[in-house]
Amino acid sequence: MRTQLWIIRIIIGFGVFGGSLAFSQDIQWASKLNYAYNEFEPDNWSGKQVIGPPNSVLGGLDKQAFRIKEESGIATLIVDYAEPQKVTHVIVIENYLPGRVTDVSLTDANGAKYPVYKVKPTQSLEPYRALVITVPPTEYLVKQVELNINTVTAPGWVQIDAIGLIYADGLAQVNEALKPYGKFTVSEELSFSSEKEPLNSQINTEYREAKPIITPDGKSLFFVRQFHPDNIGGKRDPQDIYVATWDGNKWGGVQNLGSPLNNKDGNGIGAISPDGNTALLIGAYERGSNSPASISQFNGTVWSTPEPVKIIGYNNASPYSDFYLTNNGKELIMAIQGPGSKGxxxxxxxxxxxxxxxxxxxxxxxxVNTRAAEFSPFLAADNKTLYFSSFGHTGSGSADIFYSKRLDDTWANWSKPKNLGTAVNTRNLDAYYAVSAAGDYAYFTNDKGEDRDIYRISLPGEFKPEPVLLVRGRVFNTADDSPLGAKVTFVSLPEGVEEGVAQANPLTGQFTIVLPRGKLYALTTEAAGYWGENESFDVTDISSYAEISKDLPMVPLKVGAVVKMNNLFFTKGTADLEPESIPQIDQIVELMNENPTMIIELGGHTDNRGVPSANVALSLKRVNEVKQYLVDRGIDGNRIETVGYGGEKPVADNRYEETRALNRRVEIKVLKFE
Known part of the structure; x- marks a missing residue:
């Protein structure tokens, strides 16, 4: 398996010129030259000159540094270290014409190789610098470093003076270790260990493709094509929406979404819901509407006529706008020149x-915002990591792609945006960055003159959103296993706050939701004439992206129907309700109020451990506690019967804890329903 690592490139310009650099005890410099390719001479300017601490003139040609043989060529240096060590930073002293180091790999004591740095060669503005490559703290001991230089597209007599390793607690300690070498200025550029790649010819054509929107499961890619002959209005049609599918190896099956999402005008897509059933569209479709965006629903066969998005106090002084609908369907991020705009x-x-x-x-x-334009917002599945393009933040030329983290729930407090670096951004316009829920790949648009294509790049850890849990499943009728187009809501516990909504496909019952890390969630289902068995998911401490499948049964409301209350929680061995139970009980209150003649039985059940009579008593106390809550909320107590069954009616094997837990439950049985 190919391992992708994240790295941070720190460029440090020396504040002194000429002279030698003192040795730092914290940095281990290379002790042996293992291999050198394309060195200028076998002695002076040779590969062995990188051994030991820096000692050459800065900003000029010096025989005490390695020098490439030709101004335009490729060179390789492989150096060993006397004491294999764990590493957080690799330091490369580029004492003349920096920017041409393109690849760096680490090798451990067992010979395993780890790529940590990969960029295209550039002509740096600094005459010399220290390149500090920050890697995730290695668990392995680094024995060897391989460094590749490329001056083919950026010619010059490149020199490397020294290559060091350090295990430090952040950049501050690296700076401290480098202090003996002079006064430094530091600039940071984030980079990737893999190169971006254009999508295949199924996606990118001789025409312009842009604005990729990847579904959270990474299986569908929505995008637009401009002035393409397959657009609804042909080559004169400014833009239509298309979709492609991932078959496990490549993108294909490209289709124009057709009417009603596409017409002869310019059509664009801002977001797609996790289940693929809701599309946020740019602009108005309804005749006479001046809405800046529209919503369409997919019923399993066709898309509905887009309906206007109604925003209170909406005002945009710019001719341009962008919109993004978050995965939970509760926040709408937009790029407009509105009241209070910075410019x-x-x-x-x-x-x-x-x-x-x-x-x-x-x-x-x-x-986030500057006096220039910020646009193409995309909020990752974690609901915190924001990617956007900006003409105002410092970049490579035109608009670059940046990312920032939401720091609190005010939505006005964000971390300082970071440029995604030259691995993603170019001197032209770069925009429309989208990431799957897994965070494995990002998709974005690069301009190349008149051409515009879609690219992808594997994401290093630094750029990955926080991990989420993707839950997919099917809502079905327990009576005949038929699919139900139910509303699926997820709420946070114990607060009972609605965090998001999905709509199950009415033809298949399929749904997909994304649960961000940090909370305990309950999933509830709603469909007329049915009652659902809720489920809970603990996402407080997940450390990596995960997917699970969970079908959600719904019981037809009729006499004799039995529904398990999965989200009722009691303190162990007692009848005390845990706070996480309240949202589930509130649903029972709502059900009873909607059906004022309904009479129910609350049945309490335990596992088979302990004294049977005590189990019966405990199960009865628990359902009586639930009944009291319902009565306190205005439900007539005569409509609620309670029975404690103890361990008499198991639904799972009592021999194992994971199945025995299923027997500890509260069930609702419908005794009367009109």
Whole structure:
């Protein structure tokens, strides 16, 4: 398996010129030359000159440094270290014409090789520098470093003076170790250990492709084509929406989404819901509407006519706009020149209200927005990591792609945006960055003059969003196993706050939701005439992306129907309800209020451990506790019967704890229903 590592490139310009550099005890410099290719001479300017601490003139040709044989060529250095060690940083002293180091790999004491750095050669503005490559702390001991130089596209007499290793607690300690060498200025550039790749000819054509939107499961890619002959209006049609599918090896099966999402005007897509059933579209479709965006629903066969998104106080002074709908369907991020804008398009957020309208846009603040335009927002599945393009933040030329982290729930406090570096960004416009929930690949658009194509790149750890849990499954009728197009809601426990909503496909019952890390969630289902068995998912401490399948049964509401209350929790050995139980009980209150003649039985069950009579008593106490809560919420106690069954009616094997837990439950049985 090919391992992708994240790295951070720190460029440190020396504040002194000429002279030698003192040795630092914290840095282990190379002790032996293992291999050198394309060295200028066998002695002076040879590979062996990189052994030991830096000792050459900075910013000029010096025979005490390695020098490439030709101004335009490729060179390799492999050096060993006397004491194999764990590493957090590799230090390369580029004492003349920096920017041409393109690949760096680490080799452990057993000969295993780990690539940690890969970029294209550039002509740096500094005459000399120290290149500090920050890697995740290695568990292995580094014995050897391989470094590759490429001056073919950036010619010059490149020199390398020294290559060092250090295990440090952050850049501050690296700076301290480098202090004996002079006064430094530090600039940071993030980079990747793999190169971006254009998508295949199924996606990229001789025409312009842009704005990729990847579904959270990474299986479908929505994008737009401009002035393509297959557009609804042919080559005169400015833009249509297309979709491609991933077959496990490549993208293919490209289809124009057709009417009603595409017409002869310019059509664009801003977001797709995790289940693929809701599309956020750019612009108005309804005749006479001036809505800046629209929503369409997929019923399993066709897309509905897009309906306008209604935003309170919406005002955009720019002719351009971008929109993104978060995975939970509750936040709408937009790029507009609205009230309070810093000067051009800024990023704002609106929140969905109970009446279906969206709140007045809130500016994301000074950390994200500048006096120039910020646009193409994409919020990752963790609901915290924001990717966007900017003309205002420092970049490579035109608009670059940046990322920032949301720091709290005000949506106005963000970390300082970081440029994604030259592995992603070019001197032209770079935009429309999208990431799957797994965080394995990012998709984005690069301009090349008149051409525009879609690329992807594997994500290193630094750029990955926080891990999430993707839950997919099927909602079905327990009576006949038929699919149900139910509403699937996930709420946080114990607060009972609705965190997001998905709509199961009415033809298949399939649903997909994404649960961000850090909370305990309950999944509930709603469909007229049915009652669902809720499920809970603990995502408080997940450390990596995961997917699970969980079908959600729904029981037809009729006399004799029995529904298990999976999200009722009691303190062990007692009848005390845990706070996480309240949202489930509130659902029972809602059910009883919606059906005022319904009479139910609350049945309490335990496993088979302990004294049977005590188990019966405990199970009865527990359901009586639930009944009391319902009565306190206004439900007539005469409509609720309680029975303690103890361990008499197991539904799973009592020999094993994981199945025995299924026997500890509360069930609702419908005794009367009209």
């Amino acid at each position: 051009d398009q800024d990023l704002y957020v609106s929140f969905k209200q109970d009446d279906g309208y969206w709140s007045t846009p809130l500016n994301l603040g000074n950390a």
